[in-house]
Amino acid sequence: MVQISHIPLYRTLTFKVSIALIAFFILNGVLLVLWNQADIMNDLEIDIQTAYRTTALEITEEIENPETDINDMSVFFDSLSQYYPGMELFLVAPDGEIQEHGSYVPSQLINSHVSIDVIDSFIQADTSDYPIEIAIPTATDLDFVFSAAALGSPTDPYAYVLVTMVEGGEDVVVSWWEEYGVILTRTILFSIIIAGFAGIIFWYFLTRRVQNVAQAVQNYRAGDSRFVLNDEASDEIGHVAMHVGDMMERIDAMFGELGRKEKMRTELLASVSHELQTPLTVMQGNIETLVEHREKMSEADLSMKLSAVYSQVRHMSALIDDMFDVAILETGQMRINAEPFPMVELVEDVLQSYALLLEQSKITVERDFPESIQTVNADPLRIRQVIRNLLSNAIKFSSPGGSIRITTEVKSNEILSFRIEDTGVGIAEDDIGKIFESFYRSKQQLEKTVKGTGLGLHICQHILKLHNSTLEVKSRLDIGSTFSFDLKLYKEVVTI
Ligand SMILES: Nc1ncnc2c1ncn2[C@@H]1O[C@H](COP(=O)(O)OP(=O)(O)O)[C@@H](O)[C@H]1O
Ligand SMILES: [Mg+2]
Known part of the structure; x- marks a missing residue:
């Protein structure tokens, strides 16, 4: 037999399904996060700007306070930026020139001029209009003005105050990972747990059962047929298990039968x-x-x-x-050619052929035949063989002066019963079971040199079996034996 390397199909399948489930959940999570991110970011930006605008307005009010020494602006700016890290303050002249600049994080001016039109439009604009973009004089990557205010008369200000934010200085804007990392980690963990459960369920309901069948087949191949398949589910695997079990039983029976026949042969x-x-x-x-x-x-x-x-x-x-x-x-080649024939005539014919032997052995025959023609449906040649053997046995195993009684009797309207009784040596109780075995002859008879093959009863029993009948025996040692069998009647009894 070819040894095929074992590929655990279902285990691989379970693994693949679990991986697919994990991938599906993660992808699902990421997509949901990304989808929501746009909205969340937008809202977040507006919140941050509102918060800083409030701060910027407070600062402007502070500058406009008469107690504030505007001439010492750089000191004021520096002290302010200590409280608001990340915030940058600019004092802008009415022509757009930056006069003062202060920030917590040291920064260089890359532009000394800002557009006054933009600042004006911001001051006049509705405060809910965010953001207003402006090129920031110190930064290259942050371009939102958070607040601006005019100093002095609103129509003719002597200067403007501009408040912006520099990136990194604020702690409100969190990184993408800080914002979504937890959700993503949970998504991954959750998907692994779900996939794990799915895997276990898959394994339990499919792999384990398929493995059981495979194991049974493997054990059987190794010569151990004790492994019982007890998967009785009515699904496909249950059916496979059932058929495999049936197959094993049949193979066992076949080998058993072969072995028995071989031994017999x-x-x-x-x-x-x-x-x-x-x-x-x-x-x-x-x-x-x-x-x-x-x-x-x-x-x-x-x-x-x-x-x-x-x-x-x-x-x-x-x-x-x-x-x-x-x-x-x-070899199962014996065929029965059933045809209707009169039973009593056949019995008389056999008796005729044994007339001389009966006379020599001084054995009398009593006939108990009803006065009717009993037509049976059977193989006449084979039934003749049975009767001949039973009669020859009765003669062989009787002593001179003995008697043989032959009876044919109709049982119900369908069955004819044949019986042959002798007053011979009889059969010991222990031997009764063995007389139908081939070549069996009781020792007691062998000693007396009675001729025989020990095959007669074995053949008779088989012939009757082929007629769906059995050869019955009743016997007592030294008293006599009775052999009987039934045959099917061909038609109803017709009285002469
Ligand atoms: N009518 C009988 N009376 C006593 N013993 C019998 C009788 N018929 C059969 N037997 C026993 O059964 C054995 C088997 O019978 P059978 O198969 O016909 O073989 P055979 O006639 O060749 O001995 C006989 O040897 C005998 O011991
Ligand atoms: Mg015989």
Whole structure:
């Protein structure tokens, strides 16, 4: 048998499904986060700007306070930016020139001029209009004005105050990871747990069961058929398990049957050789004597030797006939050709052929046949063989003066019962079970040198089995034996 390397299909499948589930959940989570991110960011920016605008307005009010020393602006700016890290303050002249500049994080001016139009439009604009973009004089990457205010008269200000933010200085804007990292981590963890559960369920309901079937087949292949498949579910795997179980049972039965037949054949062959050996030895002895001492032998001795040889030849012929029958019935080739025939006529015919033997053995026969024609539906040649064997047994195993009683009886309107009783030696209780075995002959009979093959009853039993009938026996040692069997009647009994 070819050893195929084992690829655990379902385990691989489970693994793939779990990975696919994890990937699906993560992708799902990321997409949801990204989708929501745009909205969240927008709202966040507006919140941040509102907060800083409030601060910027407070600062402007502070500058406009008469107590504030505007001339010492740089000191004021520096002190303010200590409280508001990240905030930058500019004092702008009415022509747009930056006069003062202060910030917590040191920064250089890259532009000394800002557009007054933009600042004016910001001051006049509705405060809810965010953001207003402006090129920031110190930064390259932050371009939102958070607040601006005019100093002095609103129509003719002597200067402007501009408040912006520099990036990194504020702690309100958090990084993408800080904002979404937790959600993403939870998504990943959740998806791993879900996929894990799905994997376990998959494994439990599919892999484990398929593995059981595979294990059973593997064990069976290794010669261990004790492993029982007990998956009784009505799904596909259950069906596979059931069919595999059935298959194993059938293979077992087939091998069992093969082994039994093989054993029987070997035993038969051994018995045949043994059975043929005895008559051949007897014949050989007699023929040797005839060859070597023929001239010196008397006529009576000569005919005695010859008849001994003849008797062995007849025995061998009977043995070979019986063995042929056994061979065809063992191989299942024995066929029954059923046809209607009158049973009593057949019995009379067989009795006729044994008339001389019966007379010589001084055995009387009693007939108990009802006065009606009993037509049975059976194979006449095979039934004749059965009756002949039963009658010859009854004669063989009876002593002179004994009697044999043959009965045919209609049981119900469909069955004819045949019975043959003798007053012979009977069969010991221990032997009754064995007399149907091939080559079985009770020792007691062998000692008395009664001729026989020990195949007769074995063949009879099979012939009757093929007629859906059985050969029954009742016997008591030294009292007698009764053999009986039933046959189907061909049609209803017709009275003569
Ligand atoms: N009518 C009978 N009375 C006593 N013993 C019998 C009778 N019929 C069969 N037996 C026993 O059953 C054995 C098997 O019978 P059978 O198969 O016909 O073989 P065989 O007639 O060649 O001995 C006989 O050897 C005998 O011991
Ligand atoms: Mg016999």
